[in-house]
Amino acid sequence: MIQANNPALRxxxxxxxxxxxxxxxIPFGIAQLPDKLPNAVTIIGDxxxxxxxxxxxxxxxxxxxxxxxxxxxxxxDFLKLNKADWRAVRNRLSNLFNEENQELQGNEELRKKALYxxxxxxxxxxxxxxxxxxxxxxxxxxxxxxxxxxxxxNALMPNWLHLPVGYHGRASSIVVSGTEVRRPMGQMRxxxxxxxxxxxxxxxxxxxxxxxxMGQGKPLGERISTTExxxxxxxxxxxxxxxxxxxxxxxxxxLGPFLGKSFASSISPWIVTLDALEPFRxxxxxxxxxxxxxxxVEGNKAIDINLSVxxxxxxxxxxxxxxxxxxxxxxxxxxMLAHHTVNGCNIEAGxxxxxxxxxxxxxxxxxxxxxxxxxGSKPLPMSxxxxxxxxxxxxxxxxxxxxxxxDVRIGFGEVTxxxxxxxx
Amino acid sequence: MIQANNPALRxxxxxxxxxxxxxxxIPFGIAQLPDKLPNAVTIIGDxxxxxxxxxxxxxxxxxxxxxxxxxxxxxxDFLKLNKADWRAVRNRLSNLFNEENQELQGNEELRKKALYxxxxxxxxxxxxxxxxxxxxxxxxxxxxxxxxxxxxxNALMPNWLHLPVGYHGRASSIVVSGTEVRRPMGQMRxxxxxxxxxxxxxxxxxxxxxxxxMGQGKPLGERISTTExxxxxxxxxxxxxxxxxxxxxxxxxxLGPFLGKSFASSISPWIVTLDALEPFRxxxxxxxxxxxxxxxVEGNKAIDINLSVxxxxxxxxxxxxxxxxxxxxxxxxxxMLAHHTVNGCNIEAGxxxxxxxxxxxxxxxxxxxxxxxxxGSKPLPMSxxxxxxxxxxxxxxxxxxxxxxxDVRIGFGEVTxxxxxxxx
Numbered sequence: 053m054i055q056a057n058n059p060a061l062r063x064x065x066x067x068x069x070x071x072x073x074x075x076x077x078i079p080f081g082i083a084q085l086p087d088k089l090p091n092a093v094t095i096i097g098d099x100x101x102x103x104x105x106x107x108x109x110x111x112x113x114x115x116x117x118x119x120x121x122x123x124x125x126x127x128x129d130f131l132k133l134n135k136a137d138w139r140a141v142r143n144r145l146s147n148l149f150n151e152e153n154q155e156l157q158g159n160e161e162l163r164k165k166a167l168y169x170x171x172x173x174x175x176x177x178x179x180x181x182x183x184x185x186x187x188x189x190x191x192x193x194x195x196x197x198x199x200x201x202x203x204x205x206n207a208l209m210p211n212w213l214h215l216p217v218g219y220h221g222r223a224s225s226i227v228v229s230g231t232e233v234r235r236p237m238g239q240m241r242x243x244x245x246x247x248x249x250x251x252x253x254x255x256x257x258x259x260x261x262x263x264x265x266m267g268q269g270k271p272l273g274e275r276i277s278t279t280e281x282x283x284x285x286x287x288x289x290x291x292x293x294x295x296x297x298x299x300x301x302x303x304x305x306x307l308g309p310f311l312g313k314s315f316a317s318s319i320s321p322w323i324v325t326l327d328a329l330e331p332f333r334x335x336x337x338x339x340x341x342x343x344x345x346x347x348x349v350e351g352n353k354a355i356d357i358n359l360s361v362x363x364x365x366x367x368x369x370x371x372x373x374x375x376x377x378x379x380x381x382x383x384x385x386x387x388m389l390a391h392h393t394v395n396g397c398n399i400e401a402g403x404x405x406x407x408x409x410x411x412x413x414x415x416x417x418x419x420x421x422x423x424x425x426x427x428g429s430k431p432l433p434m435s436x437x438x439x440x441x442x443x444x445x446x447x448x449x450x451x452x453x454x455x456x457x458x459d460v461r462i463g464f465g466e467v468t469x470x471x472x473x474x475x476x
Numbered sequence: 477m478i479q480a481n482n483p484a485l486r487x488x489x490x491x492x493x494x495x496x497x498x499x500x501x502i503p504f505g506i507a508q509l510p511d512k513l514p515n516a517v518t519i520i521g522d523x524x525x526x527x528x529x530x531x532x533x534x535x536x537x538x539x540x541x542x543x544x545x546x547x548x549x550x551x552x553d554f555l556k557l558n559k560a561d562w563r564a565v566r567n568r569l570s571n572l573f574n575e576e577n578q579e580l581q582g583n584e585e586l587r588k589k590a591l592y593x594x595x596x597x598x599x600x601x602x603x604x605x606x607x608x609x610x611x612x613x614x615x616x617x618x619x620x621x622x623x624x625x626x627x628x629x630n631a632l633m634p635n636w637l638h639l640p641v642g643y644h645g646r647a648s649s650i651v652v653s654g655t656e657v658r659r660p661m662g663q664m665r666x667x668x669x670x671x672x673x674x675x676x677x678x679x680x681x682x683x684x685x686x687x688x689x690m691g692q693g694k695p696l697g698e699r700i701s702t703t704e705x706x707x708x709x710x711x712x713x714x715x716x717x718x719x720x721x722x723x724x725x726x727x728x729x730x731l732g733p734f735l736g737k738s739f740a741s742s743i744s745p746w747i748v749t750l751d752a753l754e755p756f757r758x759x760x761x762x763x764x765x766x767x768x769x770x771x772x773v774e775g776n777k778a779i780d781i782n783l784s785v786x787x788x789x790x791x792x793x794x795x796x797x798x799x800x801x802x803x804x805x806x807x808x809x810x811x812m813l814a815h816h817t818v819n820g821c822n823i824e825a826g827x828x829x830x831x832x833x834x835x836x837x838x839x840x841x842x843x844x845x846x847x848x849x850x851x852g853s854k855p856l857p858m859s860x861x862x863x864x865x866x867x868x869x870x871x872x873x874x875x876x877x878x879x880x881x882x883d884v885r886i887g888f889g890e891v892t893x894x895x896x897x898x899x900x
Contacts, residue, residue, distance in 0.1 A: 183648050188731060209729050214672050215663050219731035220644035220738070224607050224822050225696055234697040236819035239639050239768060248638050250768045250818075272649055272740065273658040273899070299819065305633050307612060307643035308732025314644070314821040316696065344663060344674045394674075395660035395723065396899075397738040398648050475697070475820075 054139065054327050056146035059459035064151045065167075067097035072454055072463020075149055078142045079322035079464075080127055080287065083173040090176050092122040092130065095322065096149055100173040103145070105166040111148060111155060115140040126180045127323070131267045131401035135283045138267070139327055175321035177228045179265060179402045184226060184317075185392060186261075186293065186406045187218040189383040191337070193411035196423045213341045216383035216391050218408075221293075222314035226404070229290075229320050229467040235445060235474040236315035238299040248302060252474040255297035255428075256443040260361050260419030260451055262378055263291040263406040264385050265323050269399025276393045278349045281386035284399065287323035288355075290451050290467040291406050294318065297422055297442070319404075320451075320467040328462050332356045332455035334379045346394055353384035357464075359410060359453045361419070366446035368436035373424055376410050376417040378453075445473040478563065478751050480570035483883035487573045488581045489591075491521035496878055496887020499573055502566045503746035503888075504551055504711065507597040514600050516546040516554065519746065520573055524597040527569070529590040535572060535579060539564040550604045551747070555691045555825035559707045562691070563751055599745035601652045603689060603826045608650060608741075609816060610685075610717065610830045611642040613807035615761070617835035620847045637765045640807035640815050642832075645717075646738035650828070653714075653744050653891040659869060659898040660739035662723040672726060676898040679721035679852075680867040684785050684843030684875055686802055687715040687830040688809050689747050693823025700817045702773045705810035708823065711747035712779075714875050714891040715830050718742065721846055721866070743828075744875075744891040752886050756780045756879035758803045770818055777808035781888075783834060783877045785843070790870035792860035797848055800834050800841040802877075869897040 056078055063075035073079070073095045083093040083100055091104040106112055107119030117137060121129050130138070148156050156162060188194055191208070194217075198207030211217060227233070235256055241248040267286045270276055276284055293313060300312025333352035356379045362370035388405055409419040418424045421442050425431055431439035443449060448470040454463035480502055487499035497503070497519045507517040507524055515528040530536055531543030541561060545553050554562070572580050580586060612618055615632070618641075622631030635641060651657070659680055665672040691710045694700055700708055717737060724736025757776035780803045788794035812829055833843040842848045845866050849855055855863035867873060872894040878887035 183646055185646075185734075210668075211665075211672070211726055211729065214665075215727065217727070217731055217734075219734055220646055222607055222644055222821060223647075224824050224827070225820075227696065234820055238819045239815075241635075241638075244634075247766070248635070248768070250770055253819075272651065296819070302635055303639065303641070304730075304732075305635065306728075306732070307641055308728075308730070310609075310641075310643050311816070311819040311821065314816075315819040342671070344672070346674055391663075392735070392738075395662045395677075395720070395735040395739040396649075396658055397646060397735065400648050403648070 054330065055143045057328065057331055061146065062151045063096050063149045064157045065096040065099045065149055070461065071097050072465050073097055074460055075146055076460045077324060077328050077462045078145050079324045080178065081321045081323065082125065082127060082176045082178045084176055085168055085173055090125050092127060093173065094145055095170060098170045100168045100170050102166045102168065105162065106148065109162050112141065112144055115144055117141065127178050128180055128402040131179065131265065131286050134267065138286060138325060142325060142327060175228060178321060178323055181223040181226050182400045182403045184221045184223040184404045185218050186221045186408060187216050187383065187388050188408040189216050189381045189388065190408055190411050191382040192380065192413060193409040193419060193423065196411060196418065200427055214343065216388045218388065218392065219308045225314050226317045226319060229318055231318065231469060232472050233294060233316040233469045234472045236296050236299065237474050238296060238311050239302060240298040241302045242298065253296040253299055256471065257295040257297050257421045258361065258443065258449045259293035259295055259409040260359055260374060260376060261291040261293050261406045261409060262357070263289050263319060263404045265289060266399050266401060266403040266405065268401045269393065272398040273396040275396060276389055276399070278347065278386045278390040281389040282326065284389065285326045285385060287325040288329060289323055290320035290453050290464050292318040292449060292451055292467050292469060293406065318467050318469045320464050322465050324462065324464055329355050329455060331457065332462065336384050337380065337382050346390055347387050349384055349386055353386050354379045354381065357453050357455050359451065362450040363434065363440055364448040364450060365434050365436055365438060368434065370450055371435045373432050374417060374419060376412045376419055378407065378410050380412050381407060381410060443471055445471055447471050478754060479567045481752065481755055485570065486575045487520050488575045489520040489523045489573055494885065495521050496889050497521060498884055499570055500884045501748060501752050501886045502569050503748045504602065505745045505747065506549065506551060506600045506602045508600055509592055509597055514549050516551060517597065518569055519594060522594045524592045524594050526590045526592065529586065530572065533586050536565065536568055539568055541565065551602050552604055552826040555603065555689065555710050558691065562710060562749060566749060566751060599652060602745060602747055605647040605650050606824045606827045608645045608647040608828045609642050610645045610832060611640050611807065611812050612832040613640050613805045613812065614832055614835050615806040616804065616837060617833040617843060617847065620835060620842065624851055638767065640812045642812065642816065643732045649738050650741045650743060653742055655742065655893060656896050657718060657740040657893045658896045660720050660723065661898050662720065662735050663726060664722040665726045666722065677720040677723055680895065681719040681721050681845045682785065682867065682873045683717035683719055683833040684783060684798060684800060685715040685717050685830045685833060686781065687713050687743060687828045689713060690823050690825060690827040690829065692825045693817065696822040697820040699820060700813055700823065702771065702810045702814040705813040706750065708813065709750045709809060711749040712753060713747055714744035714877050714888050716742040716873060716875055716891050716893060717830065742891050742893045744888050746889050748886065748888055753779050753879060755881065756886065760808050761804065761806050770814055771811050773808055773810055777810050778803045778805065781877050781879050783875065786874040787858065787864060788872040788874060789858050789860055789862060792858065794874055795859045797856050798841060798843060800836045800843055802831065802834050804836050805831060805834060867895055869895055871895050
């Protein structure tokens with residue numbers, strides 16, 4: 053067992069019941085703390101911990117990592133290290149906050165410099181995203197979309213069961229949770245008998261996804277096997293792949309989605325390490341057709357993470373519109389990574405690879421409004437009596453995720469985004 | 477007229493006849509010079525000029541740009557400035573190398589530190605590419621590919637004449653000219669009646685493209701108009717978008733090309749400024765259908781750049797297989813940029829936007845082997861008596877480009893890449 057995952061550990065920092073952040077989590081992020089420059093942080097319960105201060109005080113010396121790495125604006129240089137280093141830091145932090153450890157607990161001056169109420173920490177983009185690729189790894193989602201656009205018979209494309217289908221996405225427009233998102237404008241063709249028009253997106257949607265944040269991969273020309281893949285993955289975030297369905301529909305043939313996605317995508321600020329998620333591994337869905345050896349995996353490569361999506365109209369209470377789980381995903385992250393690099397494509401620290409929309413088997417587990425409202429034919433009731441086919445101005449979309457077993461709950465916090473009206 | 481473009485200027489540095497780099501060019505790059513760290517350079521004739529040394533000697537003081545910016549590993553921080561700054565540096569360099577100027581010409585010690593034979597300069601990737609997007613802006617190319625895959629009647633997709641179709645590409649695998657490229661392996665399905673196989677790409681191709689290198693765009697949520705676009709573009713490079721046609725064919729539905737492209741793309745090392753290309757502007761092709769106002773442009777927005785592709789089998793002379801010109805492109809770079817940002821997508825300094833394959837009207841002007849050999853049905857003869865349907869191991873592909881009028885020739889040098897056999 054990874055030392056920091058020990059369910060018996062208790063922290064001297066209070067952890068409220070059902071907190072996403074027990075001492076067994078120790079996720080990484082970047083925060084703007086009062087009167088400080090942005091730097092690396094972690095969280096236990098509702099307490100944000102300034103990792104740079106701990107390093108500056110010499111408390112991370114045993115990890116042999118230079119403290120300056122925790123003072124950078126982004127975590128990328130930390131991600132360039134390797135799994136042993138990441139694990140050493142997480143284990144040491146776990147150790148420092150263990151209720152039996154007095155090194156920091158007994159040092160009031162340093163505690164004052166290093167510990168903050170979560171409400172005082174402004175969470176920032178934790179990484180400078182290098183390249184971002186998005187997959188399409190939920191069979192239920194691919195089938196739903198395929199059924200809508202091509203009918204039930206041709207729902208899944210011939211390649212879908214043979215390889216994890218993916219495409220390149222826009223990295224520059226990935227924003228951190230809480231960033232307001234402006235409704236995009238663009239070209240669309242609502243009436244196929246008429247010329248296209250320019251206007252405001254009418255069919256604004258979310259996509260419930262998760263993303264892996266990469267450590268350093270291999271140089272150009274080499275590949276990462278499914279077995280090696282686990283060690284190259286730093287951690288996991290919640291990901292809302294905002295989608296403008298009307299723009300997407302008109303533009304996407306034949307080269308794929310572009311402006312229908314690139315106006316914004318949102319990630320949760322805390323990167324939960326893959327190490328912390330290991331106790332929640334689950335069996336991958338059974339293959340429906342044989343797959344090529346380079347995509348085969350051994351052992352449990354799915355992860356059992358409960359996910360939900362809420363829509364909160366302006367001034368109203370949120371309504372849960374979707375409950376899903378990423379364990380249903382047909383392709384594991386390790387398979388996506390092996391496929392992504394099988395042609396020699398290099399992966400760099402800070403790259404992000406997303407799952408694609410995570411839809412489950414039942415209609416209330418679909419991960420987008422397109423599927424939940426079945427192209428707008430089944431509006432969803434909100435807490436204030438209104439209905440939603442797609443997302444309206446002023447709506448906030450909230451995604452949450454957590455793993456749970458009899459001993460411990462490891463959560464992701466949330467990724468939220470409020471929709472602003474389009475520019476006039 | 478931009479001062480540095482004055483055709484009457486002559487340099488005190490010798491410029492061979494037909495050189496791509498007269499004093500009217502002044503492109504920017506990054507070189508590794510003997511016993512130095514990589515830094516910013518330009519070139520006149522066959523002489524590479526260390527810009528950092530000139531700045532260190534105070535010769536660029538009037539530009540008010542801190543000299544350290546020319547000492548960085550990549551040009552990105554220089555690109556974050558604006559067109560006035562880029563122009564000031566280019567004008568000042570033009571002035572320093574004007575035959576009438578003695579400031580450097582008369583300073584032998586500094587000349588020894590700052591001037592190098594081009595053969596002594598190892599050219600490196602000039603930018604750290606942020607996001608890379610690729611368009612599909614040649615009507616001839618889109619029609620050729622469409623004809624092959626869907627027949628003449630349905631060659632152009634319904635959206636093609638209404639918007640510049642584009643997609644996101646892989647930034648991390650963009651390499652500088654001269655970098656050897658390993659033939660990719662991957663999943664393909666040569667026989668549609670049989671399951672897919674894993675193997676070595678058999679249909680390796682080039683795509684003749686050009687790319688614009690971006691200065692700083694606007695923040696997320698804002699757009700860049702076609703009129704503003706010109707000022708946000710720093711310069712232009714040659715671009716070889718290597719393509720594995722067999723991998724691409726099997727994977728690309730419905731989300732677009734992915735591993736068929738991401739194993740490598742090559743750029744020329746010298747970024748020719750858009751300023752230097754202004755004298756070679758040409759009228760854009762006539763619109764075949766009305767376009768929406770946000771895509772309209774005024775004045776000449778095409779650029780008249782002669783392009784060629786050569787294939788050099790190992791140990792043999794190169795054979796020219798294509799002569800094309802980017803002036804035939806249906807969509808201008810300014811239109812691509814306006815379209816790219818119309819949804820609020822942000823563009824950052826160091827982003828690259830490529831044209832897509834530049835094919836002309838005649839079969840010898842097609843910009844890929846797929847078109848030149850018409851899917852392999854018309855092999856091309858090489859100088860050594862062999863034939864090519866696609867690219868073979870050991871082949872070097874060489875792309876060149878230059879503009880020319882009665883006064884001056886502005887060239888791009890070349891982008892070359894040799895194909896190594898796939899990993900066993």
